Amino acid sequence: MTKQQRADVRWALSDAFVDNEVDYAAIARRTREFDRDEVKRILFEEVAPVCHSNLGSTLPTIWLCFNRQELEDDIEKMLGAKENSWLKRKANALLVTWLKSRYKYIWTEIEKQYQNIS
Template identity: 55%
Template sequence: MTDEERSYVYWALSDAFVDTEVDYEAIARQTEDYDREEVKRMLYHEVAPVCHSNLETVIPMIWSAFNLENLKADINKTIEERRKSYFRRKKDNLLIRWLEFRYKYIWVEISRCYRS
């Protein structure tokens, strides 16, 4: 997957964290050409840690779509911070486990929409 493709997969997955009705079929269509396990990993390890707080606020900041450039920059910053810090990796590992539990339904819905 190229960096550009990765960015668009991030952007597609981020749609699950906006304050509107989520179109899981659209997310599945936009990500179905890629390895599903990698897409799932990207969802919980890269996208959800950056985007989940939008769903956890009383009045979410993002209603319709995340900004692609900001999203990519925020994810890259998070990945770089993990790479540099042992403690950040451990903290994020706990966060990721919680996100996999809390937002399990997101992957269930996306994977249900994939064509076999």
């Protein structure tokens, strides 16, 4: 996966964290050409750690879409911090475990849509 393709996958997956009706079919169409295990990993290890707080907030600030460049910058910053700090790696691992449980339904919905377009 190229850097641009990864950015496109992240952008598509971020749609699951907006405070609006989620178009899981569109997310699946935009990510279907990539390895599903990698898409799932990107969802929970790259996108969800940055975007999940929008869904957890009483008055979500993002209801239509995230800013694409800010999303990329935030994900790269988070990944860099994790790479440079043992403590951040451990904290992130705990967060990802929680995110996989809390937002399992997102991946379930995307997988259903993969089956519909295959």
